[in-house]
Amino acid sequence: MRVCKHNHIQKFLNWAGTENLTPSNVLPVNKTILCNYATTFAGRTAGGTACAHISAIKGWTLHKGKAWLGGERLNAIFNGVEHRAPPSSFRNPRTPVKEAYLTFLHTNLILDGTKAADLMFFGQLHAGEVLPDSPNLPRYNPRQHPLVSDLGQPNNLGTCSLKLPSTKTAGSRGETAFITPQHSPACPLAALAEHIRVNCLGPGNPLFAYRDEVDVLRCLTRDKCVNRCNKIWGPRGIPRITGHCFRIGGTTHYLCRGVPPDVVKALGHWKLDMFLTPFPAAIPFSLVH
Structure with missing residues (x-):
């Protein structure tokens, strides 16, 4: 789980590099940049996947002692990503233990x-x-x-x-x-x-x-x-x-x-x-x- 979160953060930092963002732009990251990043998942993954990536960024930000600047607009973007998710992004529900x-x-x-x-x-x-x-x-x-x-x-x-x-x-x-x-x-x-x-x-x-x-x-x-x-x-x-x-x-x-x-x-x-x-x-x- 920790490796997965590290990968999520690294993916965000790689994206920030392609967007020519400075270290001060990404730690802490403001709501506009967060929303822009969240939209990159549209058409590629499920909304829950996008949410997991943003959650990893939030945990990393708080761990570094910085304020989390996300807002309600992110939820709307997650919903939009979910609606545009390709069928391949969903896995079959797991069988519950009895x-x-x-x-x-x-x-x-x-x-x-x-x-x-x-x-x-x-x-x-x-x-x-x-x-x-x-x-x-x-x-x-x-x-x-x-x-x-x-x-x-x-x-x-x-x-x-x-x-x-x-x-x-x-x-x-x-x-x-x-x-x-x-x-x-x-x-x-x-x-x-x-x-x-x-x-x-x-x-x-x-x-x-x-x-x-x-x-x-x-x-x-x-x-x-x-x-x-x-x-x-x-x-x-x-x-x-x-x-x-x-x-x-x-x-x-x-x-x-x-x-x-x-x-x-x-x-x-x-x-x-x-x-x-x-x-x-x-x-x-x-x-x-």
Whole structure:
């Protein structure tokens, strides 16, 4: 995700160079230049792609200690870009994970991936918000991913808070997710408690660290978790999932069970109402071997 944002910023700086803009024009960048840049995406990409590029520029600007000068006109331009987006700029909706898939993981004892899968599903989380790219413990960055100490104690309803140091929408400001107990074999709070106990994790350890076959502490990575899930689900006819499929699956799960949309939005720290866009029905899932 960080590499992607860096590429977005570099692309903007390259464009600024072709427009003969000076450093003072691009940091901070004013609304007119931002709008001009946003229009370059018209006819080439979807509006969401243009928005992601501008969002990366905003994060970079604020990180440099400069004021963000964007305005409401940008939203109108994003809408215009969306209307002119070519069909090739849209990808097929991703298949949401279902609770039954998680239950099957538990029956097959996919222990090192199951706990994270439970949390991502019921917590409506992006995989990259809780799982790193490297299994190497010294490379784990607590400013990017949570520690055991970031998981709060349950309140009187059994709900726990989880501090996310960095998220897709809030960046390095981070956000707080709220994990509720579930009457399910895949209850994320029960899974986390067992995971922490079995791996003898302390407050300063990565939330999803685990002990390998020689008792060396390693970090569960996003790729390992997703690949393990795909390996067990693939033979059952389920299309390959990505880390985002857990988030949209959890959101769909709550909405289909009648949880009010505003509650789902708050629990999933959604910033927009895009989570109300209908997701494709998941492939029928059979537990028959």
